[in-house]
Amino acid sequence: MHEIFLDELKKLNTQFMEMGVLVNDEIDHATRAFVAHDKKRAQSIVDDEEKIPHESLDIQKKALKLMALQQPVATDFRVVISILKATTDLERIGENAMSIALETIRVKGNPRIPDVEEIISNMTHNVRHMLIQVLTAYVQDDEKMAKDVASRDADIDEDYVKARKLIVDGIENDPSAAVASSSYFVVTRLLERIGDHIVNLAMWVVYKTTGELNELTNATEEKTI
Numbered sequence: 333m334h335e336i337f338l339d340e341l342k343k344l345n346t347q348f349m350e351m352g353v354l355v356n357d358e359i360d361h362a363t364r365a366f367v368a369h370d371k372k373r374a375q376s377i378v379d380d381e382e383k384i385p386h387e388s389l390d391i392q393k394k395a396l397k398l399m400a401l402q403q404p405v406a407t408d409f410r411v412v413i414s415i416l417k418a419t420t421d422l423e424r425i426g427e428n429a430m431s432i433a434l435e436t437i438r439v440k441g442n443p444r445i446p447d448v449e450e451i452i453s454n455m456t457h458n459v460r461h462m463l464i465q466v467l468t469a470y471v472q473d474d475e476k477m478a479k480d481v482a483s484r485d486a487d488i489d490e491d492y493v494k495a496r497k498l499i500v501d502g503i504e505n506d507p508s509a510a511v512a513s514s515s516y517f518v519v520t521r522l523l524e525r526i527g528d529h530i531v532n533l534a535m536w537v538v539y540k541t542t543g544e545l546n547e548l549t550n551a552t553e554e555k556t557i
Contacts, residue, residue: 337408338408341398341412344398350387354384354426355425356463358426358429359429359432359459362377362433363453365377366432366435366515367449367453369444371437374436378430378433378434378437381430384423384427385423388419395412395415395419398412413539417539418470421530422529425463425529428522428525432523445502445512445516447498447502448495448499451491451495452516456523458487458491459530462481462485462488462527465481466478466533466534470537473537473541475537478534478538481530482548485527488523492524534548
């Protein structure tokens with residue numbers, strides 16, 4: 333019976349990782365569309381908006397069914413709970429990426445602010461790298477890697493603050509950039525939120541591997557919840 337459980341759990345982990353790759357790609361496509369002013373590309377993301385929520389729901393249904401039918405032992409139960417929780421955070425990341433695509437379609441007005449778009453590209457690169465790393469940590473049960481990923485959220489926050497200052501300065505220097513700048517505020521905030529959800533994913537990796545549930549605030553400080 334336990335072998336059947338482990339086989340189903342392996343399939344569930346594989347599906348979870350595939351969802352993670354889908355979400356990571358969506359972040360890339362959405363932000364590229366925004367920076368390139370590519371509304372057609374953004375619309376293609378929006379047209380496929382049900383893909384990630386559907387995948388999330390399917391994983392959660394299978395996880396709950398696995399718990400109900402197989403009655404896992406404590407360690408296996410913890411793994412299934414981590415999948416349930418982490419899948420929710422992945423779905424939230426997908427929703428944020430979708431919002432970036434919608435903002436690309438909505439935004440009107442020029443000129444744009446190249447320095448802000450450079451930061452957006454940098455934030456995108458960093459959150460995508462963090463996401464891949466935390467998924468790797470999940471597969472490898474690597475607590476240290478997960479905590480390292482969580483600590484790098486400070487870089488995302490720093491870029492977010494830097495971008496906001498540049499946006500305000502850009503509006504002061506050129507009031508005609510105000511319309512586009514409202515979208516910059518939205519997109520940088522969404523990327524910052526993606527970073528927060530990746531920190532949550534790291535927290536679930538730690539829980540999966542150690543059984544400890546701690547809010548990862550930075551590399552040196554943890555708050556037990």
